[in-house]
Amino acid sequence: MKRFLLALLALPTMVFAEDTLSSGDTAWMLVATAFVMLMTPAGLALFYGGLTRSKNVLNTIGMSLGAYAVGTLVWVLVGYSIAFGDGDFIGTGKVLLAGITNESLSGTIPELLFVAFQGTFAAIAVAIASGSMIERVKISTYMIFAALWIVAVYAPITHWAWGGGETLNFGEMDFAGGTVVHLNAGVAGFVVAMILGRRKDYGKAAIKPFSPILVVLGAALLWFGWFGFNAGSQVAADGTAASAFLVTNVAASLGVIGWIVAEWLVYKKATLVGAASGAVAGLVAITPASGSAGVEGAIIIGLIGGALGFWGVSKLKHMFKVDDSLDAFWIHGLVGIWGSIATAIFIADYAMADDYNMMSQLGSQFAAIGLTIVYSAIATAIVFFIASALTGGGRVDEETEARGLDETVHGEKALNL
Numbered sequence: 001m002k003r004f005l006l007a008l009l010a011l012p013t014m015v016f017a018e019d020t021l022s023s024g025d026t027a028w029m030l031v032a033t034a035f036v037m038l039m040t041p042a043g044l045a046l047f048y049g050g051l052t053r054s055k056n057v058l059n060t061i062g063m064s065l066g067a068y069a070v071g072t073l074v075w076v077l078v079g080y081s082i083a084f085g086d087g088d089f090i091g092t093g094k095v096l097l098a099g100i101t102n103e104s105l106s107g108t109i110p111e112l113l114f115v116a117f118q119g120t121f122a123a124i125a126v127a128i129a130s131g132s133m134i135e136r137v138k139i140s141t142y143m144i145f146a147a148l149w150i151v152a153v154y155a156p157i158t159h160w161a162w163g164g165g166e167t168l169n170f171g172e173m174d175f176a177g178g179t180v181v182h183l184n185a186g187v188a189g190f191v192v193a194m195i196l197g198r199r200k201d202y203g204k205a206a207i208k209p210f211s212p213i214l215v216v217l218g219a220a221l222l223w224f225g226w227f228g229f230n231a232g233s234q235v236a237a238d239g240t241a242a243s244a245f246l247v248t249n250v251a252a253s254l255g256v257i258g259w260i261v262a263e264w265l266v267y268k269k270a271t272l273v274g275a276a277s278g279a280v281a282g283l284v285a286i287t288p289a290s291g292s293a294g295v296e297g298a299i300i301i302g303l304i305g306g307a308l309g310f311w312g313v314s315k316l317k318h319m320f321k322v323d324d325s326l327d328a329f330w331i332h333g334l335v336g337i338w339g340s341i342a343t344a345i346f347i348a349d350y351a352m353a354d355d356y357n358m359m360s361q362l363g364s365q366f367a368a369i370g371l372t373i374v375y376s377a378i379a380t381a382i383v384f385f386i387a388s389a390l391t392g393g394g395r396v397d398e399e400t401e402a403r404g405l406d407e408t409v410h411g412e413k414a415l416n417l
Contacts, residue, residue: 035228047218055404132189178288186333251302255282258306297346
């Protein structure tokens with residue numbers, strides 16, 4: 001009886017603790033959200049803009065900027081509701097953020113802040129996919145595609161993994177978006193690239209990056225923003241966030257090393273574009289494991305991620321013969337698969353439950369990978385066909401493609417010399 005009374009007395013305290021705003025967690029998440037925001041209209045835009053050809057730089061950068069703007073709008077209108085509303089297959093009840101006030105909490109932070117944080121993930125996911133289709137897709141088609149894709153593809157997959165969708169949640173470990181963001185976006189880009197077909201001069205003329213300098217600068221900004229992407233996914237300012245911050249930095253560094261070593265062994269050259277791409281590959285690889293892997297695991301995950309990204313871009317891409325313009329699938333999709341598998345293997349002792357079974361967890365990881373690939377591929381194709389129909393076809397005409405989209409579509413040049 002005495003224990004029962006003590007439990008009753010403690011109950012209000014426990015409830016109060018769960019519903020209490022943490023100023024420390026809130027401050028960190030405000031910063032983390034700003035970090036992730038920087039990744040799309042700055043980091044990814046410069047990374048992709050530097051990789052494309054001079055005649056399409058502004059168009060490529062504009063697709064990242066546009067993706068962020070359109071993605072933010074769609075997210076607050078309906079995307080967040082589908083991803084984090086109540087429901088099994090899809091969430092409902094929070095359209096236009098209905099019922100969410102300044103006082104509403106998500107854990108220990110304002111829910112409005114959680115909305116903003118997760119919205120940056122949706123925007124960068126569809127922006128990543130743009131790398132597979134640049135230099136030939138209509139900007140109008142892509143913007144409609146971006147809006148529809150976040151609603152029909154990204155938000156449901158997010159709901160299954162993170163938002164409470166029980167039927168299609170396989171118990172996958174995906175701390176910050178290995179499948180939800182990177183594999184999903186990589187598959188989407190690959191599918192659209194197949195539908196669009198190859199660029200007219202693909203394989204016939206040299207396609208060289210506009211500026212390796214912009215590529216490195218963009219990669220550095222992505223690296224910086226990724227601290228918010230991974231460490232922020234803990235949604236708290238604690239030891240797990242600190243660990244995620246550290247292993248993110250380690251894996252990115254090893255991704256650089258893995259890529260340039262592989263590149264040197266094959267071509268006897270170590271390019272800066274390769275080093276920058278290796279950093280991104282290392283970051284992609286550690287993303288799902290950033291909340292559970294230790295430094296030792298991060299070293300292996302990042303090193304293999306960099307080497308695997310190089311292998312995908314230099315070998316597998318040519319075997320598949322799909323014109324994935326900026327290698328979005330090979331760096332985000334293929335390496336994202338590796339990161340998801342590695343999450344089950346390289347789990348630190350402090351993050352491992354007493355009854356942890358690696359083989360069982362690998363089964364969960366493969367199930368989530370399979371679901372993401374199948375659903376994303378089918379739904380993306382449908383969404384792109386709809387966007388194409390609404391814009392009179394998704395591909396620009398041959399003259400526009402030959403002259404470049406910067407001048408013909410935007411009436412501007414990347415450099416006015």
